[in-house]
Amino acid sequence: MGKNVDIKLLESIVGKENVSNHPAIRYVYGSDASVHQSMPDVVVQPRTIEQVQEIMRYANAELIPVIPRGAGSGMSGHTVPIDGGIILDMKRMNRILEIRPEDMYCRVEPGVVDDDLNRALKPYGMFYPPSPASSRIATIGGEIANNASGIRSVKYGATRDYVLGMKLVLANGELVNLGATTRVEAAGYQIHRLIVGSEGTLGVIVEATMKFIPLPKLRCLGMATFDKIEYAGDAIADIITSGAEPSMLELMDHIAIKAVNTTLNIGLPDVEAIVLFEADGKVKEAVDYEMQTMKSICEKHHGEVKAMSYDAQERTRIYAGRKKLFAALSRYKEGLACTALADDMAVPYSKMAECAKKIHEVAEKYGVIMTAYGHCGSGVMHTKILMDPTKKEQWEAAKHAVEEIYDYVHSVGGITSGEHGIAISKAPSWKKARKDLLPVMRAIKRALDPNNILNPHKLMDAPEDWLTATPLRYWVKA
Amino acid sequence: MKSKNKHSLNPDTITVSQRVTKEDKMDTQYLKAWEAELNTCIRCAYCFEGCPIFKQLGWEVDGARGKAVLAYGLLTGELEPSDYVVRKIYECSFCRDCTERCSANVAIPDILAAARADLVSAGFVYDEHRALLDKIKQTGNIFGKKLTPPIREGETPILLGCRFLERSEDAQRYLEILERIGIKPKVFDEICCGMPFGVLGYKDELIHHQQEFRKRLPGDEFICLCTTCTFFIKKSYPELNPRYVIEVIRERLPNANVKKLDLKVTYHDPCNLARGLGMVDEPRDILKMIGVEVVELPTNGKEAECCGGGGGLLVTNRELAEKIAERRLNEAIELGVDMLVTLCPTCELNLGNIAKRGDKIEVRNLLDLVWQALK
Numbered sequence: 140m141g142k143n144v145d146i147k148l149l150e151s152i153v154g155k156e157n158v159s160n161h162p163a164i165r166y167v168y169g170s171d172a173s174v175h176q177s178m179p180d181v182v183v184q185p186r187t188i189e190q191v192q193e194i195m196r197y198a199n200a201e202l203i204p205v206i207p208r209g210a211g212s213g214m215s216g217h218t219v220p221i222d223g224g225i226i227l228d229m230k231r232m233n234r235i236l237e238i239r240p241e242d243m244y245c246r247v248e249p250g251v252v253d254d255d256l257n258r259a260l261k262p263y264g265m266f267y268p269p270s271p272a273s274s275r276i277a278t279i280g281g282e283i284a285n286n287a288s289g290i291r292s293v294k295y296g297a298t299r300d301y302v303l304g305m306k307l308v309l310a311n312g313e314l315v316n317l318g319a320t321t322r323v324e325a326a327g328y329q330i331h332r333l334i335v336g337s338e339g340t341l342g343v344i345v346e347a348t349m350k351f352i353p354l355p356k357l358r359c360l361g362m363a364t365f366d367k368i369e370y371a372g373d374a375i376a377d378i379i380t381s382g383a384e385p386s387m388l389e390l391m392d393h394i395a396i397k398a399v400n401t402t403l404n405i406g407l408p409d410v411e412a413i414v415l416f417e418a419d420g421k422v423k424e425a426v427d428y429e430m431q432t433m434k435s436i437c438e439k440h441h442g443e444v445k446a447m448s449y450d451a452q453e454r455t456r457i458y459a460g461r462k463k464l465f466a467a468l469s470r471y472k473e474g475l476a477c478t479a480l481a482d483d484m485a486v487p488y489s490k491m492a493e494c495a496k497k498i499h500e501v502a503e504k505y506g507v508i509m510t511a512y513g514h515c516g517s518g519v520m521h522t523k524i525l526m527d528p529t530k531k532e533q534w535e536a537a538k539h540a541v542e543e544i545y546d547y548v549h550s551v552g553g554i555t556s557g558e559h560g561i562a563i564s565k566a567p568s569w570k571k572a573r574k575d576l577l578p579v580m581r582a583i584k585r586a587l588d589p590n591n592i593l594n595p596h597k598l599m600d601a602p603e604d605w606l607t608a609t610p611l612r613y614w615v616k617a
Numbered sequence: 618m619k620s621k622n623k624h625s626l627n628p629d630t631i632t633v634s635q636r637v638t639k640e641d642k643m644d645t646q647y648l649k650a651w652e653a654e655l656n657t658c659i660r661c662a663y664c665f666e667g668c669p670i671f672k673q674l675g676w677e678v679d680g681a682r683g684k685a686v687l688a689y690g691l692l693t694g695e696l697e698p699s700d701y702v703v704r705k706i707y708e709c710s711f712c713r714d715c716t717e718r719c720s721a722n723v724a725i726p727d728i729l730a731a732a733r734a735d736l737v738s739a740g741f742v743y744d745e746h747r748a749l750l751d752k753i754k755q756t757g758n759i760f761g762k763k764l765t766p767p768i769r770e771g772e773t774p775i776l777l778g779c780r781f782l783e784r785s786e787d788a789q790r791y792l793e794i795l796e797r798i799g800i801k802p803k804v805f806d807e808i809c810c811g812m813p814f815g816v817l818g819y820k821d822e823l824i825h826h827q828q829e830f831r832k833r834l835p836g837d838e839f840i841c842l843c844t845t846c847t848f849f850i851k852k853s854y855p856e857l858n859p860r861y862v863i864e865v866i867r868e869r870l871p872n873a874n875v876k877k878l879d880l881k882v883t884y885h886d887p888c889n890l891a892r893g894l895g896m897v898d899e900p901r902d903i904l905k906m907i908g909v910e911v912v913e914l915p916t917n918g919k920e921a922e923c924c925g926g927g928g929g930l931l932v933t934n935r936e937l938a939e940k941i942a943e944r945r946l947n948e949a950i951e952l953g954v955d956m957l958v959t960l961c962p963t964c965e966l967n968l969g970n971i972a973k974r975g976d977k978i979e980v981r982n983l984l985d986l987v988w989q990a991l992k
Contacts, residue, residue: 159676161701162696162697162699163678163687163690163696163699163701163702163705164676164677164678166686166687166690166695166696167676167677167678167683167686167687168677170660170686171660171662172659172660172661172662182676184675184676210662210665211660211662211677212661212662212663228676228677230675231675254666273661273662273663275663275666275718276662276663276665276666463720465720465721466719466720466721466722469657469659469720469721470657470721470722473653474653476656476657476659477657477659477721478659479659528656529652529656612660613656614652614689614692614693
């Protein structure tokens with residue numbers, strides 16, 4: 140903190156109106172959707188690639204950290220400037236530069252919002268599928284940096300599957316063109332793929348070439364209830380291994396159901412688990428086939444299919460509980476905050492139910508409330524820790540709970556993060572599980588950013604204890 | 618690439634910042650009540666999507682999340698209440714788009730109203746706000762002049778609201794609407810509902826004003842002509858039971874003798890009506906009943922963009938409020954319609970002022986069309 144940043148110089152690069160080191164602006168840009176908080180020294184809003192290059196040349200020469208930031212919706216502290224420096228707010232670089240329906244790709248600036256891109260693609264009958272839940276505000280640059288995905292990743296994959304290429308400004312200000320505009324490329328290192336998920340540590344994405352695909356014509360959504368979460372877990376594993384092609388496969392545990400029912404009163408069945416399953420496609424017979432396959436599998440595993448519909452309004456009704464789950468959790472009990480810690484692990488399909496049970500067990504042991512839900516079709520288990528964030532002992536309990544859950548996840552072959560990334564909060568557990576990988580990742584980081592100015596102290600370089608890595612953004616009382 | 622080894626950039630060495638709170642921080646008696654709500658906010662930033670201020674100014678501090686973070690900083694003492702912070706806290710039109718889009722429905726405008734109250738208590742007072750409130754205190758209305766209500770000695774109390782009280786000819790017409798649908802209006806010597814005291818942060822003065830307002834009311838049940846007054850009264854006077862005029866008209870219009878107008882317009886949903894009172898269908902139903910076709914704006918209903926006129930923004934930063942209105946009006950012009958209708962008199966004023974400058978579209982109150990259809 141307290142870097143001697145030359146504000147006048149930055150102003151000369153991007154214009155006075157696009158630079159601010161006002162304490163209020165620094166304070167606002169010091170947090171995101173994570174539990175962390177640390178103020179930058181200055182916030183800059185570049186408009187052009189050349190401006191980004193100039194800023195990087197300056198920062199590299201003066202050893203000032205630079206943290207690229209999209210919507211700032213990361214849940215693990217990706218854009219929290221742990222050691223101060225310059226926040227590069229990329230939201231002003233938000234032009235869709237080109238849409239080529241004939242070649243099925245587009246070129247966009249990093250600040251383009253996911254939903255805006257999809258609105259622009261819709262008239263062509265196309266869509267960009269990875270859309271995370273935050274697609275209404277998430278920027279393409281942020282999604283690439285985090286390899287974002289969402290409810291339909293079970294069928295359509297994650298951001299990495301749609302990045303054909305990009306323009307990247309390196310730590311020293313050099314501009315490199317990565318990837319291609321074609322669907323395939325077999326010419327050396329696929330550096331653009333390395334940048335996906337690199338969390339702003341290797342370069343600043345200043346343009347992206349993204350592929351898109353045709354919109355499905357039909358969608359059908361079903362809901363099955365289960366008396367035991369093991370049955371739901373078995374059904375999910377069976378659906379996947381049967382070769383069925385769900386476009387969505389979601390699980391909600393009894394705590395999630397209770398949260399929705401007690402806070403939103405939308406009358407979800409009072410059972411131990413709910414599975415939502417969806418298929419989409421061009422031909423009704425094909426979609427019907429997928430739905431019937433999944434329905435039969437749910438029934439085989441003692442599930443009761445309560446609803447199945449193609450109708451958009453009915454689908455909205457069926458999905459309402461899942462859609463509003465986050466809201467329900469936030470309002471589960473007065474005084475409890477919904478914190479994103481150990482929130483997006485992925486486990487093998489066969490361990491889904493066991494993982495949910497482990498989460499409940501750990502929550503009870505440490506006196507916090509945790510739910511298990513998620514995009515189980517892609518192996519992602521979401522959970523949130525509900526706790527009183529003003530109490531120091533609750534944070535200590537959360538820390539132990541996170542550690543124990545991750546030890547379990549890794550012991551069954553799962554991974555630390557399927558969707559939300561590592562950054563600060565998840566780094567200790569991830570580093571513990573991937574010790575072998577860290578030297579390689581550090582070597583790559585040093586090669587591209589020898590002065591360690593790009594989003595430093597994240598991922599493999601993050602502190603060993605997330606709880607003390609930065610001040611918490613909550614006001615913890617003594 | 619040159620390599621230096623400054624201590625602070627060694628990956629193994631971090632200068633972790635410390636939470637700095639001032640011992641003598643501003644007294645936050647009103648914000649304190651919102652600490653749990655501020656902790657409920659997960660700072661997901663979904664509120665950026667529709668925030669009219671963020672769309673105009675583009676820094677995160679201008680968006681709803683940014684303002685909630687500022688309020689948190691004031692509460693914890695991490696932020697000092699500088700003129701800049703005060704300006705940002707007041708640059709909000711209270712459109713509630715943020716609350717509508719929030720996963721947890723965090724009431725950011727209510728939090729900002731509390732922050733404003735603490736700032737006022739700490740002595741951060743805009744002269745323009747003070748002047749407006751003094752006008753209300755002196756004359757009972759926001760215009761600071763003697764306004765004579767069009768007294769009617771009927772049965773059902775009608776609250777006109779300051780803006781319609783000042784537009785006496787319009788008020789007469791709107792009362793005629795009520796008469797034509799079988800209501801006998803009782804107009805009384807009303808005063809302002811107190812909304813400006815509330816949204817601008819003058820909580821203590823509001824309590825005193827509320828007592829005066831109640832004294833003038835003939836009863837707890839009445840019909841209110843103004844969208845904003847209705848919303849404010851429902852929120853701030855739980856013992857009162859106002860009905861918004863549009864509810865009553867929709868109920869009774871099918872039994873009235875209506876002339877079809879054969880018009881094509883667009884309809885702007887006032888924030889306090891759509892998001893505040895949840896009335897999205899009612900105005901559209903009425904327009905349909907009187908033969909008016911509605912071409913919808915790109916954002917409508919509960920997701921409608923704000924006109925920029927609320928939350929005291931027209932007083933605090935008129936230029937910003939008008940830029941927001943201009944953006945909204947341009948959307949309407951692009952639809953190719955000749956008229957934008959709305960219900961809230963503040964929307965009508967702010968959008969209307971911009972419309973008059975461009976002469977491309979007319980802004981009317983929906984009640985004017987109802988009156989025409991009942992003539």
